Amino acid sequence: MEAIVFEQLSKTYPGGKEAVKELNLSLEQGEVFGFLGPNGAGKTTTVKLLTGILSPSRGSCRVLGVDPAQHPEQVHSFSGVVTEHAQMYDHLTGMENLEFYAALFGLSRQQGTQRAKQLLEQLDLSDAAGQKLGAYSTGMRQKLSLARALLAQPKILFLDEPTSGMDPESVLRVNRMLRRLAKEEGVTLFLCTHQLRYAQEICTRYGLMEQGRLLACGTLEELQNRVSAGMKVQIRAKKVPPALGLALKADGIWEGNISREEEIPKLVRQLVELGGEIYSVSAQTPSLEEIYFALTGAQEVLL
Ligand SMILES: Nc1ncnc2c1ncn2[C@@H]1O[C@H](COP(=O)(O)OP(=O)(O)OP(=O)(O)O)[C@@H](O)[C@H]1O
Ligand SMILES: [Mg+2]
Incomplete structure (x- = not known):
């Protein structure tokens, strides 16, 4: 029951x-x-x-x-x-x-x-x-x-x-x-x-x-999966070509949006083929807090 x-x-x-x-x-x-x-x-x-x-x-x-x-x-x-x-x-x-x-x-x-x-x-x-x-x-x-x-x-x-x-x-x-x-x-x-x-x-x-x-x-x-933002992937790399659409977040740290984990190997391959030098890759799924703000449309207050 x-x-x-x-x-x-x-x-x-x-x-x-x-x-x-x-x-x-x-x-x-x-x-x-x-x-x-x-x-x-x-x-x-x-x-x-x-x-x-x-x-x-x-x-x-x-x-x-x-x-x-x-x-x-x-x-x-x-x-x-x-x-x-x-x-x-x-x-x-x-x-x-x-x-x-x-x-x-x-x-x-x-x-x-x-x-x-x-x-x-x-x-x-x-x-x-x-x-x-x-x-x-x-x-x-x-x-x-x-x-x-x-x-x-x-x-x-x-x-x-x-x-x-x-x-x-x-x-x-x-x-x-x-x-x-x-x-x-x-x-x-x-x-x-x-x-x-x-x-x-x-x-x-x-x-x-x-x-x-x-x-x-x-x-x-x-x-x-419902939140359109999907996953964020953070890549620490040098010589990152602009073609991949990654955004520079901090010195040597690039961030990109992907919808599924399976996209990571492709992204890494492309980056290497285009001359990028990768030091680390990490994927971050949205936390419950991020999902909450995305779905309720509430504004996240930055302190
Ligand atoms: N006794 C009541 N008479 C009239 N309206 C009420 C009464 N109790 C709650 N409400 C209204 O019903 C809505 C839902 O209230 P409720 O207390 O269920 O919200 P809640 O999700 O528990 O909120 P919170 O996170 O603040 O505890 C609110 O608009 C509230 O003003
Ligand atoms: Mg309540």
Whole structure:
């Protein structure tokens, strides 16, 4: 059975804003799906539809075969959710919060305490376990929210900016944890994030949203093929003839655009035949970040 299926899923808010427009998509179990797009693209709205917090205006979605609009409690019984602003209890400690939610998820007291301890340890929060949540930093709060989402060993995880506010070490730790969950336990991850480098490290497939529509969807390789820029090839060489259309980027470094890797040997052969002296050749495929900017038409801000 597919993990998540969208069929013409659409949501118009009461004020008339069409936040999600005819989304069609299907996710296999164990996928780490990166749901990307600029502010206001409709990512959080989609997560709210998947978790039954909102009902679709048209179309539908299913999570492990269950319609969240009809049976939100069933979806919650096998899902974990990390939202942008996690609501938990400030006057309770980290441990007490987890114990409280564990009981809510139906774990016994002993199971709850054990699982909470284990997760606090895995997320490097053991030292803060006895501290009131009100005294947690943003990143610590976010980690506790992830621990809460993992308490009942979910089959599907909905993660809306899970690593926002975390330091690089915590991001790495969470990254490893999520990858392991997907690989070893087959947990499906639906991950909304603006951190494209982070997404590229863990996602197996991507969906790119803009203004409520799915602009593109596929693996990194599939998206790379969609971007007309193709690949860049950098050649360190001397006596480069102008006929080849290579552009001088730095002293002795030339750059050219090709559409496929297979074009490299031909380019190298031509260059040698025309008297060029090659010292090194390297090909660069566009990163997720470059693909994102190419597809969304957003302007890359150079700092
Ligand atoms: N409760 C609401 N009522 C009316 N409009 C809303 C509501 N929530 C969101 N919207 C609008 O729906 C659109 C999509 O918002 P959404 O929060 O889904 O975007 P997002 O992709 O999660 O953005 P971000 O990257 O900023 O988190 C936006 O134009 C937003 O203003
Ligand atoms: Mg959002």
